[in-house]
Amino acid sequence: MPQTRQGFAAPVLGPGRVSRIFVVGYLLVQIALPLRSLLRDPLDSPGDFGWTMYSDLVRCSMAYVRVGTDGSDMGIDPRGLLNRPSRIARVLRRDRLPHFHAWLCESGGPVYADVRCAVVPAEPRRLTDPDVDLCTAPDRGGRP
Amino acid sequence: MTATRRGRGPDAQARPHGGPSRWSRFWFSAGSPTPLGVFRALFALCLVFEVETGLEMNVFALPGGYHLPYASFVPAVPEAAYRALHLGQLPFIALLAVGLLARTSCGMLLAMQGWLFFADRLEFRNHPWFFLLVLLLLALSPCGEGFSLRSRLRSWRGISPARAVPLTAQRLIQVQVSLVYLFAGLHKLNASFLGGHVLSHHLATGLGSGLSGRFLRGAVGEPTLASWIEVLREPDRLMAASIASAGLELFLAFALWWRPSRPLAIAAGLAFHLAIGLAMNVFAFSLAMLASYVLFRNGPRVADRPFGGRAT
Numbered sequence: 001m002p003q004t005r006q007g008f009a010a011p012v013l014g015p016g017r018v019s020r021i022f023v024v025g026y027l028l029v030q031i032a033l034p035l036r037s038l039l040r041d042p043l044d045s046p047g048d049f050g051w052t053m054y055s056d057l058v059r060c061s062m063a064y065v066r067v068g069t070d071g072s073d074m075g076i077d078p079r080g081l082l083n084r085p086s087r088i089a090r091v092l093r094r095d096r097l098p099h100f101h102a103w104l105c106e107s108g109g110p111v112y113a114d115v116r117c118a119v120v121p122a123e124p125r126r127l128t129d130p131d132v133d134l135c136t137a138p139d140r141g142g143r144p
Numbered sequence: 145m146t147a148t149r150r151g152r153g154p155d156a157q158a159r160p161h162g163g164p165s166r167w168s169r170f171w172f173s174a175g176s177p178t179p180l181g182v183f184r185a186l187f188a189l190c191l192v193f194e195v196e197t198g199l200e201m202n203v204f205a206l207p208g209g210y211h212l213p214y215a216s217f218v219p220a221v222p223e224a225a226y227r228a229l230h231l232g233q234l235p236f237i238a239l240l241a242v243g244l245l246a247r248t249s250c251g252m253l254l255a256m257q258g259w260l261f262f263a264d265r266l267e268f269r270n271h272p273w274f275f276l277l278v279l280l281l282l283a284l285s286p287c288g289e290g291f292s293l294r295s296r297l298r299s300w301r302g303i304s305p306a307r308a309v310p311l312t313a314q315r316l317i318q319v320q321v322s323l324v325y326l327f328a329g330l331h332k333l334n335a336s337f338l339g340g341h342v343l344s345h346h347l348a349t350g351l352g353s354g355l356s357g358r359f360l361r362g363a364v365g366e367p368t369l370a371s372w373i374e375v376l377r378e379p380d381r382l383m384a385a386s387i388a389s390a391g392l393e394l395f396l397a398f399a400l401w402w403r404p405s406r407p408l409a410i411a412a413g414l415a416f417h418l419a420i421g422l423a424m425n426v427f428a429f430s431l432a433m434l435a436s437y438v439l440f441r442n443g444p445r446v447a448d449r450p451f452g453g454r455a456t
Contacts, residue, residue, distance in 0.1 A: 012247075013284045014310035015172035022284075023171055026316060030277075034327035047331070048268045051324050054424075055331035057341045081210045082266070083203040090266050096212060103210055119334075120341045121379075 042119050043127065045095045060092045060117040061124070067110045076104070076111070092117055094127055098140035109135030171315055174308035177290030179438050181243060183317070184287040186435035187278060188241035191233070191253070193428035194275060198260060199230045205263035212265040220263055229256050240282075243292020250283035271429040277320055278432070285313030314439055321436045322397045329393030337390060340382035346424050348376045354425035392416055400440045410437050 013019045037050025042058060064076035078100070079085035091100050092115055104111050110133035118124040134140055164172070204211065205221040221229060233256050236249040254276065261272050286309040288294045295305040336342055351357065352373055360369045375381060392412055399409035417430035 012286045012310060013281075013312035013316070015168070015312075019172070019312055023312065023316065027319070030320065030323055034323065034331075038327065038330055046268070048265065049273060050331065051270055051327040052331045053270050053328050054337075054342055054346060055328070056334055056336040057345050078210075083206055083209045084201070084266075087204070087266050090268070091210070091212070096265075099212055100210065119336050120345075121335065121339060 041094075043094060043117050043125060045093050046090050057120040058089055058117055059120055059124075060089060060115065062088075062092065062113065062115045063130075064104070064111065064113045066104075066108065067112070078104075092127065097127060101134040101137075101140040105135035105140070109133060111135055171312050173311050175311045175314075177286055177295075177306055177309040179290070179441050180285060180287050180309075180311075180314045181289065181291030181295075182438045183314075183435055184243060184246060184282060185241050185291060186438065187282070187432055188237050190428045190432040190435060191237045191240070191275065193431070194272065195230050195233050195237070197428060198257075198272070199227070201269065202226075202230075202260045202267060204267040205260045210266075214262050214265055218259070218262050221260060229260060232256060243288045243290075243294050244297075246288035246292065246294070247283050247285075250279045250287070254279045254283060271426070274320075274324060274429065274432065278317060281313045281316050281320070285317075286310065287313075317436060318400075318439050321433065321439075322400065324433070325393045326397035329390050329397060332386075332390035332393065338383065338386050340379035340386050343382040343386050343389070344376055344379040347382070348373050350424040351376065355427075356422045356425065359422075389416070400437065406440060413437065 013022060033049040034051050037045070037047035037052055040047065042052075042056050046052070062078060064078055065073045066076055068074055078091065079088045081104075082088060082091070090096070097115070101111065101113070112130055112132070113128045113134055114130035115127040116124040117127055128134070129137075202221075206223060206226055207220040211220070233253055236252045236256075239245050239249040240253070257272060257276055257279065261267055261276060286306065289306045289309050299305055332338070332342075351360065352369060357369070360372075364372075393416075396409055396413050396416075399405035400413075414434060417434050421427045421430040
């Protein structure tokens with residue numbers, strides 16, 4: 001980043017065209033990202049890059065079932081599929097579930113899920129339709 | 145400052161009748177390199193804490209299990225390199241702390257922490273994201289010019305240290321700190337937080353663990369600590385603290401900028417971050433935010449001087 005050489009060896013941000021563009025771009029990004037997160041439902045997205053630190057408490061319950069070829073149900077614990085089970089709340093958001101379900105379905109289907117989350121103290125809301133096979137649902141999310 | 149004197153600055157061409165605009169004076173002035181140098185050294189200490197936390201938390205960067213990548217071209221961190229990628233940061237953190245090859249060290253730390261951070265979206269935490277932004281801005285700043293071994297070595301060789309450096313990157317870090325407070329405060333304006341539910345949950349789980357748990361067990365004993373935690377499980381009891389906490393963050397977003405409110409803001413911020421650090425075991429981020437207060441020491445008044453003017 002190009003700009004001033006006033007007694008220091010390497011160029012740093014200073015008064016110059018590229019610096020000015022950088023400052024404006026940086027500010028726009030750093031305002032737009034949190035604003036987007038501020039305007040979204042916490043159950044839609046975990047609000048990454050939004051400085052949401054400890055701003056709400058989301059509690060979820062979940063039941064995942066894979067139906068075998070013989071018709072038997074086999075429960076799946078999504079927490080056990082993560083490198084860090086306690087981070088499951090970062091998966092249980094509307095914008096992330098389709099990707100997670102698509103990944104689950106790579107191991108075979110049909111898969112059914114009943115995921116309910118609440119921003120405490122609000123009532124839980126369903127994030128999936130428990131009667132829809134996630135592997136054949138068009139959006140993989142099975143939104144109710 | 146008169147119009148004539150302003151006209152000597154580099155922005156004189158942009159505003160021939162009035163000197164540089166307030167915008168230019170704010171972003172593109174020169175000032176003492178010392179506050180940024182002190183912040184650089186303190187921030188490096190915070191990074192040491194983050195290395196330890198990262199070793200435990202960055203496991204989504206490793207292969208295996210479910211992944212939600214940002215981009216397919218960012219590979220998972222090989223298991224054999226995971227520990228090295230964390231501990232390998234320490235030499236660069238040391239260089240950053242003493243102010244030797246500071247900007248190169250920032251670049252290296254940015255690369256190493258960036259790989260761990262952007263390897264997976266499940267990895268996201270606000271605190272490392274803040275550290276990455278600060279590292280980026282420090283890498284683009286003259287952060288090695290003040291309060292550094294580099295400037296000391298240069299003065300021993302007879303080269304006079306820089307008395308004034310561009311404050312652009314420092315201003316961006318200051319604004320970034322304010323944006324963190326502002327949006328953290330705005331996000332907390334909801335029933336879940338203001339109703340005490342969030343604080344209740346985190347205090348009840350955090351107070352009995354980590355450093356605070358060890359200290360409190362020793363100081364008041366297990367039964368008393370257990371009774372305190374039981375009290376904290378009742379959200380209604382934490383409503384006032386929650387409202388105060390959100391209000392304080394909004395206050396800090398602005399109050400650090402103005403000289404009259406700055407002492408109160410610093411005192412309140414100090415109490416706030418120490419409480420967060422102790423009760424919720426969030427140390428590195430709390431210390432980094434506190435360290436940034438150094439940057440507000442020569443706030444807008446120095447910005448009045450056009451770039452190239454003499455700093456005092």
